[in-house]
Amino acid sequence: MKKALTIAGSDSGGGAGIQADLKTFSAFGVYGMSVITAVTSQNTLGVSGFRAMPADFVGQQMSDVLSDIGADATKTGMLANADIICEVAEKIREFKHENLVVDPVMVATSGDRLMEPEAEKALKDKLLPLALVVTPNIAEAEVLSGIRIANREDVEKAAQIIYGWGPKGVIIKGGHLSGEAVDYYYDGKEIYEYRSPRVDTKNTHGTGCTFSAALAACLALGMPLKKAIPIAKDYLYLALLNADSLGAGHGPTNHLAGYFDHLTKAIRPAKGLPAAKTESNSRKLTGRKLYVITGQEFAKGRPVTEVVSQALAGGAGIIQLREKKWTTRQLVEVGRELQRLARENNALFIVNDRIDVALAVDADGVHLGQDDMPVRMARRVIGPDMILGISAETVEEALTAEKEGADYIGFGPVFHTDTKPDAGTARGLELLAQVKKAVSIPVYGIGGIKLDNAAEVLSAGVDGVAVITAVVGADDITLAAQKFIHIMEGGR
Ligand SMILES: Cc1ncc(COP(=O)(O)OP(=O)(O)O)c(N)n1
Ligand SMILES: Cc1nc(C(=O)O)sc1CCOP(=O)(O)O
Numbered sequence: 001m002k003k004a005l006t007i008a009g010s011d012s013g014g015g016a017g018i019q020a021d022l023k024t025f026s027a028f029g030v031y032g033m034s035v036i037t038a039v040t041s042q043n044t045l046g047v048s049g050f051r052a053m054p055a056d057f058v059g060q061q062m063s064d065v066l067s068d069i070g071a072d073a074t075k076t077g078m079l080a081n082a083d084i085i086c087e088v089a090e091k092i093r094e095f096k097h098e099n100l101v102v103d104p105v106m107v108a109t110s111g112d113r114l115m116e117p118e119a120e121k122a123l124k125d126k127l128l129p130l131a132l133v134v135t136p137n138i139a140e141a142e143v144l145s146g147i148r149i150a151n152r153e154d155v156e157k158a159a160q161i162i163y164g165w166g167p168k169g170v171i172i173k174g175g176h177l178s179g180e181a182v183d184y185y186y187d188g189k190e191i192y193e194y195r196s197p198r199v200d201t202k203n204t205h206g207t208g209c210t211f212s213a214a215l216a217a218c219l220a221l222g223m224p225l226k227k228a229i230p231i232a233k234d235y236l237y238l239a240l241l242n243a244d245s246l247g248a249g250h251g252p253t254n255h256l257a258g259y260f261d262h263l264t265k266a267i268r269p270a271k272g273l274p275a276a277k278t279e280s281n282s283r284k285l286t287g288r289k290l291y292v293i294t295g296q297e298f299a300k301g302r303p304v305t306e307v308v309s310q311a312l313a314g315g316a317g318i319i320q321l322r323e324k325k326w327t328t329r330q331l332v333e334v335g336r337e338l339q340r341l342a343r344e345n346n347a348l349f350i351v352n353d354r355i356d357v358a359l360a361v362d363a364d365g366v367h368l369g370q371d372d373m374p375v376r377m378a379r380r381v382i383g384p385d386m387i388l389g390i391s392a393e394t395v396e397e398a399l400t401a402e403k404e405g406a407d408y409i410g411f412g413p414v415f416h417t418d419t420k421p422d423a424g425t426a427r428g429l430e431l432l433a434q435v436k437k438a439v440s441i442p443v444y445g446i447g448g449i450k451l452d453n454a455a456e457v458l459s460a461g462v463d464g465v466a467v468i469t470a471v472v473g474a475d476d477i478t479l480a481a482q483k484f485i486h487i488m489e490g491g492r
């Protein structure tokens with residue numbers, strides 16, 4: 001049983017502080033312990049007051065826990081004054097504790113400073129030199145570095161200044177800058193960016209606590225920091241996506257409903273379970289330029305498994321099972337076989353429409369249309385590590401799908417197609433190019449794509465083509481797939 005210790009304040013509202021930390025530790029399957037530095041009285045509207053613990057009592061709590069149970073990782077949150085900071089630093093030294101995440105709780109969501117100047121000095125002089133990583137938000141990074149932060153260059157400058165105070169790493173949480181929610185990690189040599197779609201919600205209470213607690217939990221599970229960061233970020237993204245509005249103000253991010261299934265999947269590698277896909281789903285699609293979709297009625301009598309085997313032999317990187325007339329039994333039996341074939345050929349297997357079938361056959365993902373289950377709801381069902389593809393026929397649909405958690409877009413129909421009777425009118429290459437420019441997730445063109453127009457589709461800048469009849473209806477399926485791959489790789 002791995003153990004994590006939070007040294008922070010109590011949030012009577014339950015959304016931040018040790019409450020958020022302990023919930024997060026539990027969601028990661030880590031035993032959580034808590035040293036209370038202050039008791040705050042607050043709700044979703046704000047903090048009405050707090051009582052700081054005597055510094056020596058904070059030290060006593062730390063000694064009791066670390067001398068008996070020990071901790072595989074520790075995070076600090078609200079450290080109300082210089083005396084407490086010095087006591088915490090002293091104990092961290094005494095117990096030679098290294099996996100220390102310092103979340104410098106200095107500025108409240110409202111912008112109020114939560115730390116007196118002498119405490120800021122103690123944080124820099126005493127605690128930061130002991131930290132494996134410090135995780136300020138923009139406002140806190142401005143206080144720690146002494147510079148204004150308005151863009152990425154400022155972030156890099158501030159991270160270098162803060163690094164100079166002694167931590168082994170600096171993560172500046174860029175959620176407050178505009179655009180995507182980007183966090184920046186500086187390891188003393190390079191700066192790394194971690195992106196997730198921005199979630200439009202007011203339920204952001206406890207965001208910073210939840211992120212740093214998730215980092216500590218991953219460190220406790222033995223993950224290196226660079227592996228922990230994207231997982232902690234995914235955790236927070238799902239927390240924001242799934243948070244319910246509580247109270248009249250900023251509801252808590254760490255609404256646990258739905259967490260456990262999402263989170264246990266995100267950390268499966270650390271628990272020695274089958275390696276989960278901790279890389280971001282969109283990145284799994286990189287280089288997969290030929291997306292073959294089944295259609296038994298176009299396969300000239302050949303069984304779907306044979307069609308798929310030949311498409312895989314020709315280099316298809318993604319296979320989608322799309323059989324509108326099949327029974328559920330057929331879908332799960334053949335789907336299981338196609339998942340096996342795909343895995344053997346290092347390809348991804350996606351199920352069209354049917355989330356239940358996709359889950360039942362442990363598919364790599366599911367593809368949904370605008371009339372299928374809404375994106376957010378589907379994401380709650382499939383969790384973070386299944387790929388979610390969404391159809392779009394306008395830029396707006398594509399942007400909305402991305403914002404709500406899609407991992408790729410199937411855009412079309414690009415050209416006229418008879419294969420899907422209810423497909424809209426041909427959208428054309430120009431709109432396809434506009435969609436690709438608008439979103440930051442992979443885009444596949446679909447609809448009427450053949451060998452003689454595939455190069456044009458590629459020139460729209462998309463990540464690949466999705467085809468049915470041009471492959472499954474070909475006399476030589478493997479050769480057809482090989483020709484598409486050749487074109488997708490720039491050949492004639
Ligand atoms: C890659 C890809 N793009 C689009 C579609 C179309 O899906 P959908 O809108 O759900 O329509 P049907 O395929 O269900 O008719 C797709 N299947 N794959
Ligand atoms: C399944 C599908 N979806 C489309 C969309 O526009 O969303 S067009 C389409 C049919 C694609 O078949 P073919 O490659 O034979 O044209």
Ligand SMILES: [Mg+2]
Pocket residue numbers: 352353367368369372
């Ligand atoms: Mg559909």
